[in-house]
Amino acid sequence: MTSHAETAPLVELPFGDRLAEAVERKRSQLVVGLDPRPDLLPVEVRGDVARFCCGVIDAVAPHAVAVKPQLAFFEALGLEGLTVCQEVCAYARAAGLLVILDGKRGDIGSTARAYAAAYLEPGADASRPFGDALTVNPYLGRDSVDPYLAACRRHGVGIFCVVKTSNAGGGEVQDLALTDGRPVWHHVALLVAEWGADLVGRRGLSSVGAVIGATHPTAVREARRILPQAVLLLPGVGAQGATPADVAPAFTSGPASALVPVSRSVMHAYRAGDAADWRTAAGAEAARVKSEVWAASGW
Protein backbone atom coordinates (compact mmCIF):
# COMPACT_ATOMS: atom_id res chain seq x y z
CA MET A 1 0.00 0.00 0.00
CA THR A 2 1.39 3.35 -1.02
CA SER A 3 2.09 5.68 1.87
CA HIS A 4 2.80 9.37 1.45
CA ALA A 5 3.24 12.29 3.78
CA GLU A 6 0.29 14.66 3.51
CA THR A 7 2.64 17.36 2.34
CA ALA A 8 3.87 15.22 -0.54
CA PRO A 9 0.72 14.71 -2.58
CA LEU A 10 0.40 11.51 -4.50
CA VAL A 11 0.66 12.39 -8.15
CA GLU A 12 -0.81 9.39 -9.84
CA LEU A 13 -2.51 9.11 -13.16
CA PRO A 14 -6.12 10.31 -13.10
CA PHE A 15 -8.58 7.72 -11.86
CA GLY A 16 -10.20 7.34 -15.28
CA ASP A 17 -6.86 6.45 -16.85
CA ARG A 18 -5.90 4.03 -14.10
CA LEU A 19 -9.27 2.34 -14.43
CA ALA A 20 -9.05 2.13 -18.23
CA GLU A 21 -5.62 0.54 -18.01
CA ALA A 22 -6.77 -2.01 -15.43
CA VAL A 23 -9.96 -2.94 -17.31
CA GLU A 24 -8.12 -3.52 -20.56
CA ARG A 25 -5.30 -5.46 -18.94
CA LYS A 26 -7.67 -7.74 -17.04
CA ARG A 27 -10.42 -7.76 -19.65
CA SER A 28 -12.83 -7.25 -16.80
CA GLN A 29 -15.47 -4.70 -15.83
CA LEU A 30 -16.38 -6.62 -12.72
CA VAL A 31 -16.39 -4.96 -9.32
CA VAL A 32 -16.89 -7.27 -6.37
CA GLY A 33 -18.92 -5.67 -3.62
CA LEU A 34 -17.90 -6.46 -0.06
CA ASP A 35 -21.00 -6.19 2.16
CA PRO A 36 -19.98 -8.53 4.96
CA ARG A 37 -22.75 -9.62 7.31
CA PRO A 38 -21.39 -11.54 10.30
CA ASP A 39 -24.47 -13.80 10.35
CA LEU A 40 -23.81 -14.93 6.79
CA LEU A 41 -20.12 -15.82 7.02
CA PRO A 42 -18.97 -19.37 6.34
CA VAL A 43 -18.70 -21.28 9.63
CA GLU A 44 -15.04 -21.90 8.89
CA VAL A 45 -14.00 -18.25 9.32
CA ARG A 46 -15.62 -18.12 12.79
CA GLY A 47 -17.01 -14.63 12.49
CA ASP A 48 -13.73 -13.13 11.30
CA VAL A 49 -14.91 -10.55 8.76
CA ALA A 50 -11.41 -9.51 7.70
CA ARG A 51 -10.44 -13.12 7.03
CA PHE A 52 -13.59 -13.64 5.00
CA CYS A 53 -13.15 -10.49 2.92
CA CYS A 54 -9.47 -11.20 2.29
CA GLY A 55 -10.37 -14.74 1.24
CA VAL A 56 -12.93 -13.38 -1.20
CA ILE A 57 -10.30 -10.92 -2.49
CA ASP A 58 -7.81 -13.75 -3.08
CA ALA A 59 -10.47 -15.66 -4.98
CA VAL A 60 -11.70 -12.82 -7.17
CA ALA A 61 -8.46 -10.89 -7.77
CA PRO A 62 -7.78 -12.57 -11.13
CA HIS A 63 -11.28 -11.77 -12.36
CA ALA A 64 -12.27 -8.40 -10.94
CA VAL A 65 -10.90 -4.95 -11.62
CA ALA A 66 -11.97 -3.52 -8.26
CA VAL A 67 -13.63 -4.27 -4.97
CA LYS A 68 -16.33 -2.10 -3.47
CA PRO A 69 -16.41 -2.27 0.33
CA GLN A 70 -19.80 -1.03 1.54
CA LEU A 71 -18.92 1.19 4.50
CA ALA A 72 -22.26 0.63 6.24
CA PHE A 73 -21.47 -3.02 6.86
CA PHE A 74 -18.12 -2.14 8.38
CA GLU A 75 -19.62 0.65 10.47
CA ALA A 76 -22.19 -1.87 11.75
CA LEU A 77 -19.35 -4.01 13.11
CA GLY A 78 -18.76 -1.49 15.86
CA LEU A 79 -15.46 -0.05 16.91
CA GLU A 80 -13.28 -2.59 15.15
CA GLY A 81 -15.18 -2.08 11.88
CA LEU A 82 -12.98 0.65 10.49
CA THR A 83 -9.83 -1.28 11.32
CA VAL A 84 -11.24 -4.27 9.45
CA CYS A 85 -12.14 -2.01 6.53
CA GLN A 86 -8.66 -0.49 6.43
CA GLU A 87 -7.12 -3.96 6.48
CA VAL A 88 -9.41 -5.15 3.69
CA CYS A 89 -8.71 -2.07 1.53
CA ALA A 90 -4.95 -2.46 1.95
CA TYR A 91 -5.19 -6.16 1.15
CA ALA A 92 -7.18 -5.46 -2.01
CA ARG A 93 -4.71 -2.86 -3.21
CA ALA A 94 -1.83 -5.23 -2.58
CA ALA A 95 -3.71 -7.80 -4.69
CA GLY A 96 -3.75 -5.32 -7.58
CA LEU A 97 -7.38 -4.31 -7.24
CA LEU A 98 -8.77 -0.80 -7.24
CA VAL A 99 -10.86 0.09 -4.19
CA ILE A 100 -14.20 1.86 -4.61
CA LEU A 101 -15.47 2.80 -1.16
CA ASP A 102 -19.25 2.74 -1.15
CA GLY A 103 -20.29 5.35 1.40
CA LYS A 104 -22.68 7.60 -0.54
CA ARG A 105 -21.52 10.52 1.55
CA GLY A 106 -23.09 13.92 1.00
CA ASP A 107 -22.86 17.04 3.15
CA ILE A 108 -22.00 20.74 3.02
CA GLY A 109 -18.50 21.77 1.95
CA SER A 110 -16.75 21.94 5.31
CA THR A 111 -18.05 18.46 6.17
CA ALA A 112 -17.34 17.06 2.72
CA ARG A 113 -13.73 18.14 3.23
CA ALA A 114 -13.63 15.90 6.28
CA TYR A 115 -15.08 12.97 4.32
CA ALA A 116 -12.55 13.54 1.53
CA ALA A 117 -9.79 13.57 4.13
CA ALA A 118 -11.20 10.39 5.68
CA TYR A 119 -11.45 8.32 2.53
CA LEU A 120 -9.69 9.88 -0.46
CA GLU A 121 -6.40 11.16 0.87
CA PRO A 122 -3.46 8.83 1.16
CA GLY A 123 -2.38 9.51 4.74
CA ALA A 124 1.12 9.51 6.11
CA ASP A 125 0.09 6.90 8.65
CA ALA A 126 -1.89 4.61 6.32
CA SER A 127 -4.21 4.08 9.27
CA ARG A 128 -7.38 4.97 7.39
CA PRO A 129 -9.26 3.04 4.76
CA PHE A 130 -8.07 4.69 1.59
CA GLY A 131 -10.12 4.39 -1.56
CA ASP A 132 -9.25 4.93 -5.19
CA ALA A 133 -12.80 6.22 -5.40
CA LEU A 134 -15.80 6.99 -3.20
CA THR A 135 -19.51 7.01 -3.96
CA VAL A 136 -21.16 10.33 -3.10
CA ASN A 137 -24.68 11.76 -2.95
CA PRO A 138 -25.32 14.86 -5.11
CA TYR A 139 -28.51 16.15 -3.39
CA LEU A 140 -26.59 19.06 -1.81
CA GLY A 141 -25.17 20.36 -5.09
CA ARG A 142 -21.83 21.51 -6.41
CA ASP A 143 -20.24 23.00 -3.30
CA SER A 144 -20.89 19.73 -1.45
CA VAL A 145 -18.91 17.87 -4.12
CA ASP A 146 -16.06 20.35 -4.60
CA PRO A 147 -13.83 18.87 -1.87
CA TYR A 148 -14.02 15.47 -3.58
CA LEU A 149 -13.20 17.05 -6.94
CA ALA A 150 -10.16 18.68 -5.32
CA ALA A 151 -9.06 15.25 -4.07
CA CYS A 152 -9.57 13.82 -7.57
CA ARG A 153 -7.27 16.47 -8.98
CA ARG A 154 -4.67 16.17 -6.28
CA HIS A 155 -4.51 12.45 -5.66
CA GLY A 156 -5.69 10.77 -8.86
CA VAL A 157 -8.79 9.39 -7.17
CA GLY A 158 -12.36 9.32 -8.42
CA ILE A 159 -15.97 9.64 -7.29
CA PHE A 160 -19.22 8.08 -8.39
CA CYS A 161 -22.27 10.29 -7.88
CA VAL A 162 -25.54 8.58 -7.09
CA VAL A 163 -27.84 9.53 -9.98
CA LYS A 164 -30.50 6.88 -10.65
CA THR A 165 -30.54 4.07 -8.15
CA SER A 166 -31.42 0.41 -8.53
CA ASN A 167 -33.98 0.18 -5.72
CA ALA A 168 -37.74 0.37 -6.18
CA GLY A 169 -38.18 3.55 -4.14
CA GLY A 170 -35.45 5.48 -5.95
CA GLY A 171 -37.97 6.86 -8.41
CA GLU A 172 -39.94 8.68 -5.71
CA VAL A 173 -37.47 11.55 -5.88
CA GLN A 174 -35.27 10.73 -8.89
CA ASP A 175 -38.14 10.31 -11.37
CA LEU A 176 -40.09 13.44 -10.44
CA ALA A 177 -40.84 15.32 -13.66
CA LEU A 178 -39.31 18.76 -14.08
CA THR A 179 -40.93 21.57 -16.05
CA ASP A 180 -38.93 20.57 -19.14
CA GLY A 181 -40.49 17.11 -18.93
CA ARG A 182 -37.27 15.41 -17.87
CA PRO A 183 -36.90 13.53 -14.59
CA VAL A 184 -34.85 14.94 -11.73
CA TRP A 185 -32.13 12.36 -12.31
CA HIS A 186 -31.50 13.61 -15.87
CA HIS A 187 -30.73 17.00 -14.43
CA VAL A 188 -28.50 15.46 -11.79
CA ALA A 189 -26.71 13.59 -14.57
CA LEU A 190 -26.13 16.90 -16.37
CA LEU A 191 -24.63 18.32 -13.18
CA VAL A 192 -22.36 15.29 -12.91
CA ALA A 193 -21.20 15.84 -16.51
CA GLU A 194 -20.40 19.44 -15.63
CA TRP A 195 -18.56 18.52 -12.42
CA GLY A 196 -16.44 15.96 -14.24
CA ALA A 197 -15.74 17.95 -17.41
CA ASP A 198 -12.26 19.11 -16.43
CA LEU A 199 -11.30 15.75 -14.94
CA VAL A 200 -11.28 13.76 -18.16
CA GLY A 201 -8.10 11.74 -18.59
CA ARG A 202 -6.15 10.80 -21.70
CA ARG A 203 -8.33 7.78 -22.21
CA GLY A 204 -11.44 9.94 -22.52
CA LEU A 205 -12.95 8.97 -19.18
CA SER A 206 -13.67 11.40 -16.38
CA SER A 207 -12.74 10.73 -12.78
CA VAL A 208 -16.32 11.71 -11.93
CA GLY A 209 -18.61 8.76 -12.60
CA ALA A 210 -22.26 8.04 -11.96
CA VAL A 211 -24.25 5.31 -10.24
CA ILE A 212 -27.09 4.12 -12.47
CA GLY A 213 -29.23 1.14 -11.49
CA ALA A 214 -28.90 -1.72 -13.97
CA THR A 215 -32.47 -2.57 -13.03
CA HIS A 216 -33.54 0.33 -15.28
CA PRO A 217 -32.17 -0.57 -18.76
CA THR A 218 -33.73 2.50 -20.38
CA ALA A 219 -32.09 4.73 -17.81
CA VAL A 220 -28.74 3.06 -18.52
CA ARG A 221 -29.04 4.03 -22.20
CA GLU A 222 -30.16 7.57 -21.39
CA ALA A 223 -27.37 8.02 -18.84
CA ARG A 224 -24.81 6.87 -21.42
CA ARG A 225 -26.09 9.57 -23.78
CA ILE A 226 -26.10 12.35 -21.16
CA LEU A 227 -22.73 11.30 -19.73
CA PRO A 228 -20.53 10.17 -22.63
CA GLN A 229 -17.31 10.54 -20.61
CA ALA A 230 -18.43 9.24 -17.24
CA VAL A 231 -17.76 5.77 -15.93
CA LEU A 232 -21.16 4.30 -15.11
CA LEU A 233 -21.30 2.10 -12.02
CA LEU A 234 -24.26 -0.19 -12.59
CA PRO A 235 -25.53 -2.04 -9.51
CA GLY A 236 -28.44 -4.43 -9.82
CA VAL A 237 -26.97 -7.33 -11.80
CA GLY A 238 -27.40 -10.60 -9.96
CA ALA A 239 -29.37 -10.57 -6.71
CA GLN A 240 -31.46 -7.58 -7.83
CA GLY A 241 -32.44 -9.19 -11.14
CA ALA A 242 -30.69 -7.30 -13.94
CA THR A 243 -28.66 -9.21 -16.54
CA PRO A 244 -25.43 -8.47 -18.43
CA ALA A 245 -27.58 -7.84 -21.53
CA ASP A 246 -29.35 -5.04 -19.63
CA VAL A 247 -26.09 -3.17 -19.16
CA ALA A 248 -24.55 -3.78 -22.60
CA PRO A 249 -25.53 -0.31 -23.96
CA ALA A 250 -23.45 1.30 -21.21
CA PHE A 251 -20.14 0.28 -22.82
CA THR A 252 -20.30 2.38 -25.97
CA SER A 253 -17.79 4.89 -24.57
CA GLY A 254 -15.10 2.21 -24.19
CA PRO A 255 -14.46 -1.03 -22.34
CA ALA A 256 -13.91 0.83 -19.06
CA SER A 257 -16.81 3.20 -19.47
CA ALA A 258 -19.03 1.06 -17.25
CA LEU A 259 -18.50 -1.19 -14.27
CA VAL A 260 -20.72 -3.95 -12.97
CA PRO A 261 -20.66 -4.39 -9.21
CA VAL A 262 -21.84 -7.73 -7.88
CA SER A 263 -21.96 -8.35 -4.16
CA ARG A 264 -24.11 -11.06 -2.67
CA SER A 265 -24.01 -13.49 -5.60
CA VAL A 266 -20.20 -13.62 -5.43
CA MET A 267 -19.65 -13.30 -1.67
CA HIS A 268 -22.29 -15.88 -0.86
CA ALA A 269 -21.86 -18.09 -3.92
CA TYR A 270 -20.99 -20.97 -1.59
CA ARG A 271 -24.49 -20.87 -0.10
CA ALA A 272 -26.15 -21.73 -3.40
CA GLY A 273 -25.58 -25.11 -4.90
CA ASP A 274 -22.93 -27.75 -4.48
CA ALA A 275 -20.52 -28.08 -1.60
CA ALA A 276 -17.63 -26.10 -3.09
CA ASP A 277 -15.26 -24.29 -0.77
CA TRP A 278 -16.49 -20.69 -0.27
CA ARG A 279 -13.40 -19.19 -1.90
CA THR A 280 -13.64 -21.50 -4.90
CA ALA A 281 -17.34 -20.72 -5.23
CA ALA A 282 -16.72 -16.94 -5.08
CA GLY A 283 -13.92 -17.18 -7.63
CA ALA A 284 -15.99 -19.29 -10.01
CA GLU A 285 -18.97 -16.94 -9.82
CA ALA A 286 -16.72 -13.91 -10.34
CA ALA A 287 -15.12 -15.54 -13.39
CA ARG A 288 -18.54 -16.37 -14.79
CA VAL A 289 -20.00 -12.85 -14.36
CA LYS A 290 -16.82 -11.22 -15.62
CA SER A 291 -16.92 -13.25 -18.84
CA GLU A 292 -20.62 -12.68 -19.40
CA VAL A 293 -20.29 -8.93 -18.89
CA TRP A 294 -17.19 -8.69 -21.08
CA ALA A 295 -18.97 -10.58 -23.84
CA ALA A 296 -22.07 -8.41 -23.50
CA SER A 297 -19.95 -5.25 -23.56
CA GLY A 298 -18.85 -6.08 -27.09
CA TRP A 299 -15.15 -5.41 -26.47
Next chain:
Amino acid sequence: MTSHAETAPLVELPFGDRLAEAVERKRSQLVVGLDPRPDLLPVEVRGDVARFCCGVIDAVAPHAVAVKPQLAFFEALGLEGLTVCQEVCAYARAAGLLVILDGKRGDIGSTARAYAAAYLEPGADASRPFGDALTVNPYLGRDSVDPYLAACRRHGVGIFCVVKTSNAGGGEVQDLALTDGRPVWHHVALLVAEWGADLVGRRGLSSVGAVIGATHPTAVREARRILPQAVLLLPGVGAQGATPADVAPAFTSGPASALVPVSRSVMHAYRAGDAADWRTAAGAEAARVKSEVWAASGW
Protein backbone atom coordinates in the same frame (compact mmCIF):
# COMPACT_ATOMS: atom_id res chain seq x y z
CA MET B 1 -25.70 4.73 29.01
CA THR B 2 -28.55 2.27 28.60
CA SER B 3 -27.44 -1.17 27.48
CA HIS B 4 -29.80 -3.84 26.19
CA ALA B 5 -29.44 -7.21 24.55
CA GLU B 6 -30.44 -7.01 20.88
CA THR B 7 -33.26 -9.45 21.60
CA ALA B 8 -34.67 -7.20 24.32
CA PRO B 9 -35.67 -4.09 22.41
CA LEU B 10 -35.52 -0.80 24.20
CA VAL B 11 -39.07 0.40 24.65
CA GLU B 12 -38.64 4.08 25.32
CA LEU B 13 -41.01 6.91 24.66
CA PRO B 14 -41.07 8.00 21.02
CA PHE B 15 -38.30 10.40 20.08
CA GLY B 16 -40.73 13.28 19.53
CA ASP B 17 -42.06 12.93 23.07
CA ARG B 18 -38.63 12.63 24.63
CA LEU B 19 -37.51 15.72 22.76
CA ALA B 20 -40.62 17.72 23.72
CA GLU B 21 -40.09 16.84 27.37
CA ALA B 22 -36.42 17.85 27.28
CA VAL B 23 -37.03 21.12 25.42
CA GLU B 24 -39.73 22.21 27.85
CA ARG B 25 -37.76 21.20 30.92
CA LYS B 26 -34.62 23.01 29.76
CA ARG B 27 -36.39 25.83 27.95
CA SER B 28 -33.92 25.27 25.16
CA GLN B 29 -34.07 24.44 21.46
CA LEU B 30 -30.31 24.61 21.13
CA VAL B 31 -28.33 21.72 19.66
CA VAL B 32 -24.57 22.01 19.92
CA GLY B 33 -22.81 20.58 16.89
CA LEU B 34 -19.57 18.73 17.53
CA ASP B 35 -17.40 19.03 14.40
CA PRO B 36 -13.96 18.62 15.97
CA ARG B 37 -11.01 19.60 13.81
CA PRO B 38 -7.71 18.62 15.41
CA ASP B 39 -6.02 21.73 13.99
CA LEU B 40 -8.49 24.01 15.75
CA LEU B 41 -8.38 22.53 19.26
CA PRO B 42 -7.24 24.66 22.19
CA VAL B 43 -3.54 24.10 22.84
CA GLU B 44 -4.37 22.95 26.33
CA VAL B 45 -6.10 19.73 25.22
CA ARG B 46 -3.02 18.69 23.20
CA GLY B 47 -4.92 17.25 20.27
CA ASP B 48 -7.17 15.13 22.44
CA VAL B 49 -10.49 15.33 20.58
CA ALA B 50 -12.44 13.34 23.16
CA ARG B 51 -11.25 15.59 25.95
CA PHE B 52 -12.19 18.68 23.96
CA CYS B 53 -15.67 17.39 23.07
CA CYS B 54 -16.36 16.26 26.63
CA GLY B 55 -15.24 19.66 27.90
CA VAL B 56 -17.64 21.36 25.50
CA ILE B 57 -20.39 18.98 26.65
CA ASP B 58 -19.76 19.88 30.31
CA ALA B 59 -19.96 23.55 29.40
CA VAL B 60 -23.10 23.42 27.29
CA ALA B 61 -25.10 20.72 29.10
CA PRO B 62 -27.12 23.25 31.13
CA HIS B 63 -28.05 25.21 28.01
CA ALA B 64 -28.48 22.72 25.17
CA VAL B 65 -31.08 20.03 24.65
CA ALA B 66 -28.87 17.89 22.43
CA VAL B 67 -25.47 17.56 20.84
CA LYS B 68 -24.95 16.74 17.19
CA PRO B 69 -21.68 14.93 16.53
CA GLN B 70 -20.82 15.26 12.84
CA LEU B 71 -19.64 11.77 11.90
CA ALA B 72 -17.39 13.01 9.09
CA PHE B 73 -15.05 14.72 11.52
CA PHE B 74 -14.74 11.57 13.61
CA GLU B 75 -14.25 9.41 10.53
CA ALA B 76 -11.48 11.79 9.46
CA LEU B 77 -9.61 11.02 12.71
CA GLY B 78 -8.72 7.61 11.39
CA LEU B 79 -9.11 4.35 13.21
CA GLU B 80 -9.57 5.82 16.68
CA GLY B 81 -12.28 8.17 15.40
CA LEU B 82 -15.21 5.88 16.07
CA THR B 83 -13.95 5.09 19.57
CA VAL B 84 -13.75 8.82 20.28
CA CYS B 85 -17.25 9.28 18.86
CA GLN B 86 -18.65 6.48 21.01
CA GLU B 87 -17.02 7.96 24.08
CA VAL B 88 -18.39 11.42 23.29
CA CYS B 89 -21.92 10.10 22.66
CA ALA B 90 -21.93 8.16 25.93
CA TYR B 91 -20.62 11.19 27.79
CA ALA B 92 -23.32 13.41 26.33
CA ARG B 93 -26.08 10.97 27.27
CA ALA B 94 -24.71 10.73 30.79
CA ALA B 95 -24.85 14.54 30.92
CA GLY B 96 -28.56 14.38 30.12
CA LEU B 97 -28.27 15.46 26.50
CA LEU B 98 -29.92 13.84 23.52
CA VAL B 99 -27.53 12.75 20.76
CA ILE B 100 -28.32 13.54 17.14
CA LEU B 101 -25.72 11.80 14.96
CA ASP B 102 -25.14 13.83 11.82
CA GLY B 103 -24.21 11.29 9.16
CA LYS B 104 -26.67 12.05 6.35
CA ARG B 105 -26.63 8.39 5.43
CA GLY B 106 -28.65 7.22 2.45
CA ASP B 107 -28.53 3.89 0.65
CA ILE B 108 -30.72 1.00 -0.53
CA GLY B 109 -32.68 -0.97 2.05
CA SER B 110 -30.22 -3.76 2.83
CA THR B 111 -27.47 -1.18 3.38
CA ALA B 112 -29.73 1.18 5.31
CA ARG B 113 -30.41 -1.72 7.67
CA ALA B 114 -26.69 -1.85 8.39
CA TYR B 115 -26.57 1.91 9.04
CA ALA B 116 -29.59 1.64 11.36
CA ALA B 117 -27.82 -1.18 13.19
CA ALA B 118 -24.64 0.88 13.38
CA TYR B 119 -26.15 4.04 14.80
CA LEU B 120 -29.74 3.61 16.00
CA GLU B 121 -29.79 0.31 17.84
CA PRO B 122 -28.74 0.18 21.44
CA GLY B 123 -26.27 -2.70 21.33
CA ALA B 124 -25.68 -5.28 23.99
CA ASP B 125 -22.02 -4.29 24.07
CA ALA B 126 -22.47 -0.50 24.01
CA SER B 127 -19.36 -0.43 21.85
CA ARG B 128 -20.90 1.64 19.09
CA PRO B 129 -21.81 5.32 18.95
CA PHE B 130 -25.52 5.20 19.66
CA GLY B 131 -27.70 8.11 18.66
CA ASP B 132 -31.15 9.17 19.78
CA ALA B 133 -31.47 10.28 16.18
CA LEU B 134 -29.59 10.20 12.88
CA THR B 135 -29.69 12.55 9.90
CA VAL B 136 -30.47 10.73 6.64
CA ASN B 137 -30.58 11.55 2.94
CA PRO B 138 -33.92 10.92 1.18
CA TYR B 139 -32.71 10.84 -2.45
CA LEU B 140 -33.19 7.05 -2.63
CA GLY B 141 -36.84 7.12 -1.56
CA ARG B 142 -39.05 5.28 0.89
CA ASP B 143 -37.46 1.82 0.90
CA SER B 144 -34.09 3.41 1.73
CA VAL B 145 -35.64 5.00 4.80
CA ASP B 146 -37.77 2.08 6.00
CA PRO B 147 -35.03 0.49 8.14
CA TYR B 148 -34.65 3.76 10.04
CA LEU B 149 -38.41 4.00 10.51
CA ALA B 150 -38.37 0.47 11.92
CA ALA B 151 -35.66 1.54 14.38
CA CYS B 152 -37.78 4.59 15.33
CA ARG B 153 -40.70 2.32 16.12
CA ARG B 154 -38.67 -0.26 17.97
CA HIS B 155 -36.20 1.85 19.92
CA GLY B 156 -37.82 5.25 20.39
CA VAL B 157 -35.22 6.94 18.21
CA GLY B 158 -35.69 9.54 15.47
CA ILE B 159 -34.39 10.63 12.09
CA PHE B 160 -34.00 13.98 10.39
CA CYS B 161 -34.29 13.84 6.61
CA VAL B 162 -32.25 16.29 4.61
CA VAL B 163 -34.84 18.35 2.71
CA LYS B 164 -33.60 21.90 1.96
CA THR B 165 -30.01 22.52 2.94
CA SER B 166 -28.27 25.64 4.18
CA ASN B 167 -25.43 25.69 1.64
CA ALA B 168 -25.37 27.79 -1.51
CA GLY B 169 -25.25 24.82 -3.89
CA GLY B 170 -28.20 23.01 -2.31
CA GLY B 171 -30.61 24.70 -4.67
CA GLU B 172 -29.03 23.10 -7.74
CA VAL B 173 -31.05 19.96 -7.12
CA GLN B 174 -33.45 20.91 -4.32
CA ASP B 175 -34.89 23.99 -6.07
CA LEU B 176 -35.46 22.44 -9.48
CA ALA B 177 -39.04 23.22 -10.51
CA LEU B 178 -41.44 20.31 -10.95
CA THR B 179 -44.32 20.31 -13.39
CA ASP B 180 -46.68 21.53 -10.65
CA GLY B 181 -44.46 24.56 -10.19
CA ARG B 182 -43.14 23.46 -6.82
CA PRO B 183 -39.47 22.85 -6.13
CA VAL B 184 -38.11 19.32 -5.65
CA TRP B 185 -37.63 19.93 -1.93
CA HIS B 186 -41.37 20.59 -1.41
CA HIS B 187 -42.06 17.16 -2.79
CA VAL B 188 -39.36 15.65 -0.60
CA ALA B 189 -40.97 17.41 2.37
CA LEU B 190 -44.31 15.81 1.46
CA LEU B 191 -42.61 12.40 1.41
CA VAL B 192 -41.11 13.11 4.83
CA ALA B 193 -44.59 13.99 6.15
CA GLU B 194 -45.87 10.68 4.81
CA TRP B 195 -42.96 8.68 6.25
CA GLY B 196 -43.48 10.22 9.67
CA ALA B 197 -47.28 10.16 9.79
CA ASP B 198 -47.58 7.04 11.91
CA LEU B 199 -44.71 8.02 14.20
CA VAL B 200 -46.37 11.02 15.82
CA GLY B 201 -46.12 10.92 19.61
CA ARG B 202 -48.51 12.13 22.27
CA ARG B 203 -47.03 15.58 22.12
CA GLY B 204 -47.95 15.94 18.45
CA LEU B 205 -44.43 15.66 17.09
CA SER B 206 -43.27 12.94 14.74
CA SER B 207 -40.04 11.04 15.22
CA VAL B 208 -39.32 11.83 11.57
CA GLY B 209 -37.98 15.37 11.27
CA ALA B 210 -36.53 17.45 8.48
CA VAL B 211 -33.34 19.44 7.94
CA ILE B 212 -34.17 22.90 6.58
CA GLY B 213 -31.47 25.53 6.16
CA ALA B 214 -32.09 28.56 8.36
CA THR B 215 -30.30 30.52 5.65
CA HIS B 216 -33.57 30.31 3.67
CA PRO B 217 -36.21 31.98 5.88
CA THR B 218 -38.95 31.60 3.27
CA ALA B 219 -38.23 27.89 3.03
CA VAL B 220 -38.44 27.61 6.82
CA ARG B 221 -41.97 29.02 6.72
CA GLU B 222 -42.99 26.81 3.82
CA ALA B 223 -41.52 23.73 5.46
CA ARG B 224 -43.43 24.47 8.65
CA ARG B 225 -46.66 24.57 6.61
CA ILE B 226 -45.93 21.34 4.70
CA LEU B 227 -44.68 19.52 7.80
CA PRO B 228 -46.84 20.62 10.74
CA GLN B 229 -45.83 17.63 12.89
CA ALA B 230 -42.14 17.35 12.03
CA VAL B 231 -39.33 18.66 14.14
CA LEU B 232 -37.35 21.01 11.92
CA LEU B 233 -33.59 20.96 12.38
CA LEU B 234 -32.42 24.37 11.19
CA PRO B 235 -28.68 24.67 10.54
CA GLY B 236 -27.24 27.98 9.40
CA VAL B 237 -27.58 30.18 12.49
CA GLY B 238 -24.25 31.68 13.49
CA ALA B 239 -21.27 31.00 11.24
CA GLN B 240 -23.48 30.66 8.15
CA GLY B 241 -25.25 33.97 8.75
CA ALA B 242 -28.85 33.23 9.74
CA THR B 243 -30.32 34.80 12.89
CA PRO B 244 -32.77 33.58 15.54
CA ALA B 245 -35.36 35.88 13.97
CA ASP B 246 -35.00 33.96 10.70
CA VAL B 247 -36.08 30.73 12.37
CA ALA B 248 -38.85 32.12 14.59
CA PRO B 249 -41.68 31.01 12.22
CA ALA B 250 -40.54 27.40 12.65
CA PHE B 251 -41.83 27.16 16.22
CA THR B 252 -45.55 27.48 15.56
CA SER B 253 -46.06 23.75 16.11
CA GLY B 254 -44.74 23.93 19.67
CA PRO B 255 -41.58 24.80 21.58
CA ALA B 256 -39.89 21.56 20.49
CA SER B 257 -41.07 21.72 16.89
CA ALA B 258 -37.76 23.16 15.75
CA LEU B 259 -34.15 22.87 16.83
CA VAL B 260 -31.28 25.22 16.16
CA PRO B 261 -27.90 23.53 15.78
CA VAL B 262 -24.87 25.72 16.28
CA SER B 263 -21.39 24.27 15.86
CA ARG B 264 -18.41 26.48 15.20
CA SER B 265 -19.58 29.57 17.05
CA VAL B 266 -19.95 27.55 20.28
CA MET B 267 -17.05 25.10 19.90
CA HIS B 268 -14.63 27.80 18.89
CA ALA B 269 -16.08 30.65 20.95
CA TYR B 270 -12.74 30.92 22.75
CA ARG B 271 -11.01 31.94 19.53
CA ALA B 272 -13.08 35.10 19.18
CA GLY B 273 -12.60 37.86 21.65
CA ASP B 274 -11.30 37.98 25.16
CA ALA B 275 -9.08 35.46 26.85
CA ALA B 276 -11.79 33.36 28.49
CA ASP B 277 -11.16 29.69 29.13
CA TRP B 278 -12.45 27.67 26.14
CA ARG B 279 -15.08 25.89 28.22
CA THR B 280 -16.33 29.11 29.76
CA ALA B 281 -16.47 30.71 26.31
CA ALA B 282 -18.43 27.77 24.86
CA GLY B 283 -20.85 27.77 27.77
CA ALA B 284 -21.43 31.52 27.54
CA GLU B 285 -22.05 31.41 23.82
CA ALA B 286 -24.43 28.44 24.21
CA ALA B 287 -26.34 30.28 26.94
CA ARG B 288 -26.57 33.37 24.75
CA VAL B 289 -27.85 31.55 21.64
CA LYS B 290 -30.24 29.44 23.68
CA SER B 291 -31.85 32.54 25.21
CA GLU B 292 -32.06 34.37 21.91
CA VAL B 293 -33.66 31.41 20.17
CA TRP B 294 -36.07 30.75 23.04
CA ALA B 295 -37.14 34.38 23.00
CA ALA B 296 -37.51 34.38 19.21
CA SER B 297 -39.55 31.17 19.37
CA GLY B 298 -42.23 32.97 21.35
CA TRP B 299 -42.63 30.25 23.99
